[in-house]
Amino acid sequence: MAQFKSSLEIKPNNFLPFASSYLKWHFNHYVLGKSFPVIAQFYTTHTCNFMCSHCNFWRTPRFEYIPLEKFKSIISELSEMGCCFVNFTGGEPMILPDIFERIKFVKSKIPFMHMVSNGSIITEEKAKKLNETRIDSISISVNGLKKTYDDIAQVPEAWDKAVNALRILKANTNGIALSMNSVIKSDIETINELYKLLDMSKEIGVDHKLQAIMQHPEFSDYRSKSKQLLFKPNFPLDEIKKFIKYAKKQKHVINSHYYLDSVVKYFEGKNIDGLFGEDCKTPYYFAEFQPNGSFNGCLTGTDWKETFDATKRPLREILESKEYKAHQKNLEKCRACTKSMQICIVEPRAFFPFRNFLKYTVLPIAGELYS
Numbered sequence: 001m002a003q004f005k006s007s008l009e010i011k012p013n014n015f016l017p018f019a020s021s022y023l024k025w026h027f028n029h030y031v032l033g034k035s036f037p038v039i040a041q042f043y044t045t046h047t048c049n050f051m052c053s054h055c056n057f058w059r060t061p062r063f064e065y066i067p068l069e070k071f072k073s074i075i076s077e078l079s080e081m082g083c084c085f086v087n088f089t090g091g092e093p094m095i096l097p098d099i100f101e102r103i104k105f106v107k108s109k110i111p112f113m114h115m116v117s118n119g120s121i122i123t124e125e126k127a128k129k130l131n132e133t134r135i136d137s138i139s140i141s142v143n144g145l146k147k148t149y150d151d152i153a154q155v156p157e158a159w160d161k162a163v164n165a166l167r168i169l170k171a172n173t174n175g176i177a178l179s180m181n182s183v184i185k186s187d188i189e190t191i192n193e194l195y196k197l198l199d200m201s202k203e204i205g206v207d208h209k210l211q212a213i214m215q216h217p218e219f220s221d222y223r224s225k226s227k228q229l230l231f232k233p234n235f236p237l238d239e240i241k242k243f244i245k246y247a248k249k250q251k252h253v254i255n256s257h258y259y260l261d262s263v264v265k266y267f268e269g270k271n272i273d274g275l276f277g278e279d280c281k282t283p284y285y286f287a288e289f290q291p292n293g294s295f296n297g298c299l300t301g302t303d304w305k306e307t308f309d310a311t312k313r314p315l316r317e318i319l320e321s322k323e324y325k326a327h328q329k330n331l332e333k334c335r336a337c338t339k340s341m342q343i344c345i346v347e348p349r350a351f352f353p354f355r356n357f358l359k360y361t362v363l364p365i366a367g368e369l370y371s
């Protein structure tokens with residue numbers, strides 16, 4: 001039976017704030033010719049205590065983060081404009097010394113907040129503190145079974161720490177939506193382990209999000225190894241198809257079916273039609289902030305360049321500037337999602353604008369219902 005799913009995690013308790021921000025954005029964009037970030041993603045720090053082979057953050061550690069007071073003023077501005085979703089990622093967000101204060105502040109201003117963490121420093125005490133912040137959703141990355149993930153992260157007991165974090169959070173929080181995050185790579189070992197990881201998240205009682213391995217400057221050694229990472233020779237196409245079919249049937253896998261269906265084509269290098277072939281509206285409703293406070297409408301689309309400094313000028317002033325508008329316009333022709341299927345940018349594209357919601361969310365569900 002087809003279901004409405006999205007890693008945006010729109011549920012009855014956050015539907016109204018999301019709907020109101022969504023309508024406001026459409027009115028602003030199409031009637032007033034203005035736009036604001038409905039979704040804001042913060043790369044909280046560039047530092048990490050893991051050294052995952054497919055990730056680049058730890059290779060260039062810079063323990064910098066937006067100063068707390070500046071961070072609060074950015075969040076306040078986002079809130080005034082109508083932003084309804086803030087995501088914390090990194091590096092490892094939990095290593096920020098004032099992480100709880102930041103989350104609490106976001107939650108005092110923004111309806112929905114999510115954080116993705118490697119879970120390594122989540123203790124019972126920290127889980128209780130996270131519970132007090134009223135954060136809505138936390139994902140913990142688990143990229144393989146024990147031996148695989150310990151090898152990938154290059155840290156002893158990385159796997160135990162991540163899986164324990166999920167169990168600790170489950171036991172010590174209430175009302176936080178929890179999920180396990182796992183990367184899909186195009187090799188048979190990963191695919192076989194993913195079945196077991198889906199069983200594990202189900203047994204722990206948390207959701208599961210799947211993310212296709214991607215290449216861009218911060219994820220994967222894209223200069224030398226990207227081709228091996230993404231499109232391995234003789235990759236097991238049938239096994240990936242079988243796994244995707246299985247994953248779609250699992251209630252606790254919360255990716256949209258559109259995203260999951262695109263994964264197979266992605267590994268074939270063929271996801272160039274549909275959403276992936278269309279002009280992109282992301283920079284009009286999305287903003288991504290780096291640890292030094294620079295931001296733009298989609299870091300991936302600009303190869304993490306062409307950024308604007310949110311620590312120097314008010315956000316609204318930047319968004320209304322000619323330069324920012326030109327940046328948004330240029331990115332309309334970007335097609336980098338065909339090579340970097342990041343869930344936090346691809347899934348919202350199946351919602352924005354409303355036309356895409358009909359085409360890539362409602363129609364596929366209707367199609368599955370009638371087939």
Ligand SMILES: C[S@@+](CC[C@H](N)C(=O)[O-])C[C@H]1O[C@@H](n2cnc3c(N)ncnc32)[C@H](O)[C@@H]1O
Pocket residue numbers: 048054055056057089090091092093116117118119139140141143181182183211212213214215219220
């Ligand atoms: C960069 S990490 C930051 C948060 C935290 N350190 C963690 O690992 O959960 C955010 C997510 O990106 C995923 N990731 C890292 N490198 C990736 C790559 N090359 N392709 C796809 N996902 C990747 C991680 O597995 C994680 O779920």
Ligand code: SF4
Pocket residue numbers: 048049050051052055056057058090091092118153
């Ligand atoms: S994926 Fe996350 S845990 Fe692994 S090195 Fe990158 S930032 Fe750290």
Ligand code: SF4
Pocket residue numbers: 280281282283298299300301331334335336337338345346
């Ligand atoms: S096509 Fe993808 S990568 Fe490029 S700007 Fe749009 S969302 Fe970003």
